[in-house]
Amino acid sequence: MSRRTVFGSLLGLVFLVNLARVVFAPLLEPLGTALDANDAALGTIATLAWLGSALPRIPTGYLLTHISRSVVILASSGILAVAAVATSLANSVPAVMVGAFLMGLASGSYFIAGNPLASELFPDRVGSTLGIHGTASQLAAVSAPAIVVAALGVGDWRTVFRAMAVAAVVSGIAFALTARRTEMPDAGAEDTAFLAAARHQWRIVLAGVAVIGVTGLVWNGLFNFYVKYFLAKGLTGAQANQLLTIAFGAGVPAFFVSGRLADRLPVLPYILSIIGGFLLSVYATTLLSGYLGLAVLSAVLGYVIHSLFPAVDTYLLGSLPDHHRGSAYAVYSGTMMIIQASGSTIVGSLSSAGYSFETIFTWLVAVLAAVLLGLTGLYVDGQLPTGARA
Structure with missing residues (x-):
């Protein structure tokens, strides 16, 4: 076969x-x-x-x-x-x-x-x-x-x-x-030293976690409270659920198209532009309230955030050498998942403390903007690794 x-x-x-x-x-x-x-x-x-x-x-x-x-x-x-x-x-x-x-x-x-x-x-x-x-x-x-x-x-x-x-x-x-x-x-057969791979590839692992950790945290907090967020804006339960479906549905073509773009474009500038588009989309949710506007925005937001995942995987898996690929990817994936998972806890705790969703997501966008600014500065200065160490 x-x-x-x-x-x-x-x-x-x-x-x-x-x-x-x-x-x-x-x-x-x-x-x-x-x-x-x-x-x-x-x-x-x-x-x-x-x-x-x-x-x-x-x-x-x-x-x-x-x-x-x-x-x-x-x-x-x-x-x-x-x-x-x-x-x-x-x-x-x-x-x-x-x-x-x-x-x-x-x-x-x-x-x-x-x-x-x-x-x-x-x-x-x-x-x-x-x-x-x-x-x-x-x-x-x-x-x-x-x-x-x-x-x-x-x-x-x-x-x-x-x-x-x-x-x-x-x-x-x-x-x-x-x-x-x-x-x-048989590329994975050479990957036999887990800690050595983590030590050798720590720069690209840390870059991957920095790129997707905070971005994923914001997304996790957003999609888990998507329905409640838009109910607070005056939408019906059916409308709010439809918007969540639109956001997830937009991820289907995003994975397919973004993977191909990651093969063809300089991957780091592409990733940084995706983060920029995502933070603008999240901030736009704090400004809009009508169903049609939020429906269009949900499609854009869903497409942008789901474009990030295959791009970051391509950045790591496409450059990590055979003898480090699985181990280094595991360290990256396990670390960023734990950071992402805290997003809903942060949003839920702030909401329970009395802050509006608009305020919460404005703060999170500000944090993400600071991260994006820092990553862009590192890239321009040549400090952000463009690939793994051989």
């Missing part, structure tokens, strides 16, 4: 592991009704899915210095299948919390192995490959509400997880069969 076939099986897996993180958002209401859970408990369920995705990334990077990416990817599909079955059998909120955390673990371990493997399958077009890989992931976020509605139409909330368990088993078997019959890239 060809590497294209292996890549096709990866697309199915990345859809499922991202669905494992995002499916809890549209499921919170039926879960609350079925399990008699309050909002605090439901919010914890969603948080645990993302926390589970963040925590295994650095340990998985170390594990990859001893075993192949294919083994970790196959294990991720197995963890997802087991976690989905366990969640479908849960009869209490704590049991669902454990299931959500385990499903997050599957996604975190997958991304640390799957992203580098995808970049190594087609090393001459890293950005395009990662863009397609990210598009499949983003389709999960867009389709999650429809998947939940369809499952509830034929069963209950447990049906979602039963279907995911079956899909994870089928996708894992498909990947195992295609990988076994294909000559896989």
Whole structure:
């Protein structure tokens, strides 16, 4: 079989592991009704899915210095299948919390192995490959509400997880069969010194964290409170949810197009321009209040922020040498995920303290502008690494 076939099986897996993180958002209401859970408990369920995705990334990077990416990817599909079955059998909120955390673990371990493997399958077009890989992931976020509605139409909330368990088993078997019959890239075999890779590549790792850490923090805080933010502006619940769907939907073409642009443009100026566009878009949300204006803005904002992810992955994975790629990427990914995850906590705490969303996001835009100014100054001065050390 060809590497294209292996890549096709990866697309199915990345859809499922991202669905494992995002499916809890549209499921919170039926879960609350079925399990008699309050909002605090439901919010914890969603948080645990993302926390589970963040925590295994650095340990998985170390594990990859001893075993192949294919083994970790196959294990991720197995963890997802087991976690989905366990969640479908849960009869209490704590049991669902454990299931959500385990499903997050599957996604975190997958991304640390799957992203580098995808970049190594087609090393001459890293950005395009990662863009397609990210598009499949983003389709999960867009389709999650429809998947939940369809499952509830034929069963209950447990049906979602039963279907995911079956899909994870089928996708894992498909990947195992295609990988076994294909000559896989052996670039990762040289990556055997985790700490040495982190020490040697600390400059580009730190640059990646600086680029996406604060930007992702702002985005995390924004999209988790998107509906409440626009409800406060006077929109209806249906309108606010439509705007969130538009923002996520715009990410589908963004991944596809941005990956190709990252292959063709000077990647650092491209990344810095994306951050500039994002902070302007977030600031514009504080100025607009009408549905049509916010709908257009949501499409622009969603496209811009989702353009950043394949661009930064191309910046790192496209320049990190074979013997450092997986380990250095794991350190970057684990660090930036923890920073990003704090965004909703910061926004929620400030909102509970009595500050308006307009004030909160104006402050966050100011912080992001200061970061962008600093990064631009470093780039102009030649201090921001344009690639990894050989």
